[in-house]
Amino acid sequence: MEQMTELTKKVLEFLEPDTSKWEYWTTSQPLNSISESACMERFKKRIAQAVSNCEKVIVAGDYDCDGISATTIMVSGLRQLGLECGFYIPDRIKEGYGLSEATVTLAHKKGYSLIITVDNGIKSTQALALAKELGMDVIVTDHHTMDEEVNCDIVVHPTLMESCFETLCGAGVAYECMRVLGVDNDYLLQLAGLASISDMMIVKGQTRALIQNALRLMNQTHEKHIFSLATDREVNETSIGFQVVPKLNAIGRLSNLANVNNVVRYFLAQDDESIFTLGQQITQINTIRKQLSDQMQKTALMKCKGNEDIFMIEDASFHEGIIGLVAGSICASFNKPCIVLAKNEQGYKASMRSPEGFNCMDFLGEYPHFVTFGGHGNAAGFSLNLNEYDLFEKFIHTRIKEYTYSVKKKNTLVIDDEELSLKTIQSLDILRPFGPGFVFPSFEIVQPKIKSLYDFQNHKHRKYTLDSGLQCMRFNQSEAEYKKSVNAIYSFIGTVQINQYQGRKQVNFVIDEIVYA
Numbered sequence: 394m395e396q397m398t399e400l401t402k403k404v405l406e407f408l409e410p411d412t413s414k415w416e417y418w419t420t421s422q423p424l425n426s427i428s429e430s431a432c433m434e435r436f437k438k439r440i441a442q443a444v445s446n447c448e449k450v451i452v453a454g455d456y457d458c459d460g461i462s463a464t465t466i467m468v469s470g471l472r473q474l475g476l477e478c479g480f481y482i483p484d485r486i487k488e489g490y491g492l493s494e495a496t497v498t499l500a501h502k503k504g505y506s507l508i509i510t511v512d513n514g515i516k517s518t519q520a521l522a523l524a525k526e527l528g529m530d531v532i533v534t535d536h537h538t539m540d541e542e543v544n545c546d547i548v549v550h551p552t553l554m555e556s557c558f559e560t561l562c563g564a565g566v567a568y569e570c571m572r573v574l575g576v577d578n579d580y581l582l583q584l585a586g587l588a589s590i591s592d593m594m595i596v597k598g599q600t601r602a603l604i605q606n607a608l609r610l611m612n613q614t615h616e617k618h619i620f621s622l623a624t625d626r627e628v629n630e631t632s633i634g635f636q637v638v639p640k641l642n643a644i645g646r647l648s649n650l651a652n653v654n655n656v657v658r659y660f661l662a663q664d665d666e667s668i669f670t671l672g673q674q675i676t677q678i679n680t681i682r683k684q685l686s687d688q689m690q691k692t693a694l695m696k697c698k699g700n701e702d703i704f705m706i707e708d709a710s711f712h713e714g715i716i717g718l719v720a721g722s723i724c725a726s727f728n729k730p731c732i733v734l735a736k737n738e739q740g741y742k743a744s745m746r747s748p749e750g751f752n753c754m755d756f757l758g759e760y761p762h763f764v765t766f767g768g769h770g771n772a773a774g775f776s777l778n779l780n781e782y783d784l785f786e787k788f789i790h791t792r793i794k795e796y797t798y799s800v801k802k803k804n805t806l807v808i809d810d811e812e813l814s815l816k817t818i819q820s821l822d823i824l825r826p827f828g829p830g831f832v833f834p835s836f837e838i839v840q841p842k843i844k845s846l847y848d849f850q851n852h853k854h855r856k857y858t859l860d861s862g863l864q865c866m867r868f869n870q871s872e873a874e875y876k877k878s879v880n881a882i883y884s885f886i887g888t889v890q891i892n893q894y895q896g897r898k899q900v901n902f903v904i905d906e907i908v909y910a
C-alpha cells in the first residue's frame with residue numbers, strides 16, 4: 394500500500410472513508426471458498442442422481458449477456474460430467490422473459506426429466522406448476538429478488554448462500570454450482586466475470602473476486618471467444634463493458650434477426666473456424682443494432698421539446714428490443730424521466746428510465762391497467778393494450794404534476810488538473826474494478842485555467858486546453874453553451890480517459906457537465 398499515489402489516496406478517501414478497508418480495495422482478491430450452503434448440497438445430490446440415472450437435462454436461460462453466460466457455464470459443466478444436456482433461451486420478442494409453459498411442454502415431449510433455469514425462473518410461477526404437473530423436476534438457479542416461495546424442487550439463490558455470494562449475478566450463481574460439482578475451469582470463470590460486469594452487480598464479495606480474476610485471465614491468455622469481440626488487446630471492466638457486452642446483448646434485442654441460442658453455441662464452440670464465423674455474425678448484428686438505435690434516437694430527439702417534465706415518446710419505426718437504450722440516453726442527456734414505446738399487433742411495449750432520486754416503480758405503480766409490469770428504481774418495463782395509449786398518457790401527465798422528487802446533485806471529487814497525468818491515472822488501476830458500490834468518481838476541476846479552445850465538427854464539439862496542458866473535451870455541446878462566455882465557467886465535471894494518439898498514450902478529460910458561476 395506504500396506505493397499509493399496521492400491521487401489514488403484521494404479517490405479512496407472519497408469512496409471509502411473507512412481506512413481499515415483500504416487494504417481490501419487495493420488488493421486482488423482470491424475467490425472465496427466453495428459454498429457449503431444447504432441449497433448447494435441439494436443441487437449436488439440431484440445432479441449426481443441425474444448422472445447415475447442417465448437423465449436428459451435441459452438448461453433454460455435468458456437472452457442477455459448474463460443469461461447467455463450462465464447457460465454456457467451450466468451446459469459446459471454438466472456435459473463434462475457426461476450428462477446429456479440441452480439448452481434453450483427464449484425469443485425476447487415472440488416469447489418474452491422467463492421459463493414459459495411452451496418450453497416446459499416441449500422439453501417434456503423430448504424426454505427431458507430435469508429442467509435447470511439460470512438467471513431466471515424465480516417468477517415463472519405457471520411454467521413451474523406445469524412442470525410439476527408433468528412430473529418433471531426443476532432446479533431454479535437465479536439471482537432476481539425472491540419475494541415468495543418458489544414452486545420447484547431446489548432453489549439455488551445468493552440469499553440462500555454464504556454472505557460473500559450475495560452480490561452474484563446469474564452466471565455467478567451458475568459458476569458456483571460448477572465449483573460445487575468440481576467442473577469449474579478458467580474459461581467458465583472468465584464468462585462469470587464478463588457477466589458480472591454486464592449485469593452491473595455490486596463489485597464486492599465474490600463478484601469483485603470473479604471480475605478481478607476473470608480480467609487477469611483474459612489478459613494473460615487472450616481467450617479467443619472474448620477477444621474476437623473486443624477491440625483492445627488489453628482489457629479492463631470498462632472496455633469489456635463497452636466493447637464486448639453490447640455485442641452479446643444485441644443478439645437478444647434483435648431476436649427477429651438472430652437466434653440468441655447461437656451465442657451459447659459460440660461460447661461452447663472449440664474450433665477456430667466456428668469461433669471466427671459466429672463471432673463475425675455477432676459483430677454484424679451489433680452493427681445493425683447500432684444503426685437502429687442511432688436512427689431511433691434521432692427520431693426520439695426530434696419529438697422532445699425539452700421543456701417537458703417527463704418524456705413519453707412513441708413512433709411507428711421503433712423496435713421493441715432497442716427502446717430501453719433510447720430511453721436511457723434521452724434520460725441521461727436531459728436528466729429527466731423518459732418513457733419510450735414500441736407498438737406491435739398486441740399492444741405497446743414500453744421502457745422507462747429515470748434520473749437518480751426518481752423511482753419508476755413508485756411513479757408507475759398506481760396505474761391499474763398494465764398487461765405486464767416490472768423493474769426497479771431507475772428502470773422499468775411494461776406493456777399496454779392497444780387502446781390504452783391515451784389513457785396512459787393522461788395518467789403520466791397528471792402523475793408527474795403530483796410526483797415530487799429531488800434530482801441528486803452529483804457528488805464530485807474536486808481535483809487540480811495538474812494532478813492528472815498518465816502516471817497518476819494509471820495508478821488508479823490498483824482500485825479496479827470500479828462499478829456499482831464502488832463507482833469511479835466524477836472529477837471536478839474548479840476554475841479551470843483555460844489557455845485556448847477549439848471548436849470542431851461545425852462547433853458540435855469543443856476542446857479546451859488548460860494551462861497545465863490537459864485537454865478537456867466537450868462533446869455535443871448545446872447551442873446555448875456554445876454561445877456562453879468562457880469567463881462564466883465555474884467548473885468542469887467529468888471523467889478521465891487514456892487515449893492512444895499516433896502511438897502515444899494521452900490523458901483526456903471528458904466533460905460531462907459545465908457549471909457556470
Ligand SMILES: [Mn+2]
Nearest residue numbers: 459512563592
Ligand atoms: Mn442477470
